[in-house]
Amino acid sequence: QVQLVEAGGGLVQAGGSLRLSCAASGRTFSNYAMGWFRQAPGKEREFVAAISSSGGVTYYADSVKGRFTISRANAQNTVYLQMNSLKPDDTAVYHCAAAGIVGASRMSQRYDYWGPGTQVTVSS
Numbered sequence: 001q002v003q004l005v006e007a008g009g010g011l012v013q014a015g016g017s018l019r020l021s022c023a024a025s026g027r028t029f030s031n032y033a034m035g036w037f038r039q040a041p042g043k044e045r046e047f048v049a050a051i052s053s054s055g056g057v058t059y060y061a062d063s064v065k066g067r068f069t070i071s072r073a074n075a076q077n078t079v080y081l082q083m084n085s086l087k088p089d090d091t092a093v094y095h096c097a098a099a100g101i102v103g104a105s106r107m108s109q110r111y112d113y114w115g116p117g118t119q120v121t122v123s124s
Contacts, residue, residue, distance in 0.1 A: 002026045002098045002113040009094060009118030012086055016122070020081040022096030022115055029077040030054070033099045035111055036070060036081045038092035038120075048094070049081060050104040057104045063089070086122045093117040 008020040022034070035050040049070035050059045058070050069082040079096055097111035105111070 002032065004096050004098060004113055004115035006094065006096050006115045006118040009120045011121045011123065014087055014122055014124050016086050017082070017084045018086065018120060020083065020094055020096075020118060020120075022079045022081075024077045024079070024098060030074040031100065033101050033104050033110075034070075034072060034079040035097045035099065035105065035108075036079075036094060037097060037108060038090075038094045039117075040092040043092075045095075045108060047106045047108065050106060051079065052104040053102045059104050059106055061106075083120070086120075088122045088124045091120060091122050093119050 003025045004022055006022045012018055033053050036048040037045050038048050039045040047061050049068055051070045051072055055072045067085045072079040095117040096115045098113040099111045
C-alpha cells in the first residue's frame, strides 16, 4: 500500500502561483511513477502532469504546458506541482496518484493509489 497526502492548495487570484506537494508513505517511493490529476465540479477527472519514477521523463496536458512544472524528490518521498500563471479554468480538486511502473503515464487507469485531493480555487 502507498498512502498519499496532498498539500498546498488554496485561493489565489488569476495570474498567481501555487505549489502543491504530495507526501508518500508505505512503499519505496522511487519505484513509482507519479501523476497529478484534477476534477472540477460537474466535470470528469482529467490528467494534468506525470513524472517517471526516476524523474527523468515528464508529461503535461496541453492546457497546462508552459505554466505547470512537475518534479519529485525521491529522498523526501515527495512529488510537487508548481503552478504559475493560474487561470480560473484551473479551479479544481487536485489529486496526486502513484503507479507501480517506471515510465510516466497520462492514463488514470495506470495509477494504483490516489490521494484525497487538495482544493485549488482561482478567482478572476
